[in-house]
Amino acid sequence: MPSNKSVARKAETALTMEDLAKLAGVSKITVSRALRDSPLVTAETREKIRILASEQGYRFNVSARNLRMGRSYSVAVVVEMTPVRGRPMSDPYPLELLGGITQELTTAGYSVVLTSKQLMNTAPVQGADGLILLGQGSHGEAVRTLQQTGMPLVVWGAPEADTDYIVVGSDNRKGGISAAERFISQGRQKLVFLGDVDHAEVQERCAGFIDAMGGRATVHIIRPKAFTFEAGFDSISALLKKKGANFDGVFAASDLLAMGAIRALAEKNLRVPENVSVIGYDDTPGAASFVPPLTSVHQYLRDGGVLLAKKMLGLIEGQPVASEMLPTTLMVRQT
């Protein structure tokens, strides 16, 4: 019934290069070359075949190529999709990273296979050409398991001391430093750091912040467990109730904390930034439209995704690749 050879094809069976070859009166290898932009084929032939292919609605068979090439041209991305202590689930950051990764890999001809730790042993993941891990917080154990597969591995997060895998992350330390520099230039003297320093990334922000201040101001650390508006509001409200509480700057580990803090200050008729200057972290979409527009440390997560992908491509192609931290930018607005 299926007439694979006939020219009058109403193919319910997909077209192959061989079919195109017959239609064009050439051999299938020529078709292959034409579609791959090989210099081994005339521009004229190439065009003819290309047009034919699109007319006929030809669809390239990825599996066949992959089999032949001995590669899957796919990269597995392991995402922690369940909420994790500390990081609020509403954090869009895995999605931004994924966006960058997808953009870069797909453009390079790779597909992105989404997976999770529980699904690591499935065939599509095992067959991937590489592995990108978007962990939240500590990796350690997970990474070691993944390394045993021998696949190229790239990890998002904070670099740890003696690792031998590639890490890409946002430079939290520098983020803290940039906040400090702003306070220094404003001559602030009594500062508050607001955030749970048990959290590795927050720890870094705080450390960078304090180091950069270099004793030019006192820094009081408050560590709310959550990263929410509410937590920020409550922390600062509580602080303001204490006698002798007195500070002129707040550096918060998230924008929501910062917003909560600002609201708490406003309730006590403290003006931002005249009385107290506030800096947030993440530069979430709401920051710029907050009233007043929030000064915040911006992380280039999409770029982070792109960079993760680039490192992966480098590894796959056997190029030398190194870990890298992404810069942050202090978005100075009105707080």
Added chain:
Amino acid sequence: MPSNKSVARKAETALTMEDLAKLAGVSKITVSRALRDSPLVTAETREKIRILASEQGYRFNVSARNLRMGRSYSVAVVVEMTPVRGRPMSDPYPLELLGGITQELTTAGYSVVLTSKQLMNTAPVQGADGLILLGQGSHGEAVRTLQQTGMPLVVWGAPEADTDYIVVGSDNRKGGISAAERFISQGRQKLVFLGDVDHAEVQERCAGFIDAMGGRATVHIIRPKAFTFEAGFDSISALLKKKGANFDGVFAASDLLAMGAIRALAEKNLRVPENVSVIGYDDTPGAASFVPPLTSVHQYLRDGGVLLAKKMLGLIEGQPVASEMLPTTLMVRQT
């Protein structure tokens, strides 16, 4: 150099079923059957081969199977990863859906290929066995384009009138109704709906809400543009400033709006829920830990992802499949 045949393999070339077959002293088809749990092979043989395979670190070649089977065993998921007007980017919902989709599809032996509208024409997407669209808001045009590919298509969102594709979504109308029922049981009389009804989903919630109230109370609609805490706070603050403002219930289109509203009420010393009862939407992770714990309409997004995947698997296997709306649950807490 590569000693593909030797038993003392340090293979740098991956093992194939044929290799295993030689090692086991059987034919490769037997290996294939054993690894697939075919009933055509003795339990004994199967075990022997399985053990051998895992000892030898055999890795199944997906491309080869896919080529042979004429299927990719992959489903492309089109995600809108950039923030969209209305929906705050911090909304974790694409990620939750993705989690459900991935879990279900991967377990069924499919891989999930992540993509975006811009990347639709790439080979891995074109080669997928099906397409899941996670659109935010209206699809229309996008869907029509996708339908032309002839691939099985499943869409997340609100069902529209005359569509001929499968839609899975959360039943926003019922969500509104459940909020109304609660207010009715409490005997609330003067209600406020808080949310941008230009947004299709919000529109449905509002409509369900009003219909279910059935005139038992007045409903005043306020439509802040954003879904944020700030917007909720400001909306209710403004309302409270008006003379004659008087209401005993607020149904908000997002948890953040609801929280903002509660805060605004608190500032005016109005008690929740004694004076005013408040219901949020989404039951975001922060809702339960809010003070006071927020009553909210829960959407089963992860289940939504699973359902999307199931519909897709059904379509791929040629089973009859219908659109479906997921229930919502009113999580009654203290507001």
Added chain:
DNA sequence: AATCGAAATGTTATCGATGTCATTTTCCGC
């Protein structure tokens, strides 16, 4: 013990694209 049939295993061809090497065509300069 011979026979039959089911169960277990094996043989061969195939999926579609591509590398290798062989062959043909084209285009020079003399």
Added chain:
DNA sequence: GCGGAAAATGACATCGATAACATTTCGATT
């Protein structure tokens, strides 16, 4: 118009798994 090199094209084998069909093994029955 001819030799020869470069350019263009083609034939064949191949990647690894599986379906279809062929063969062998085994057990039960008479």
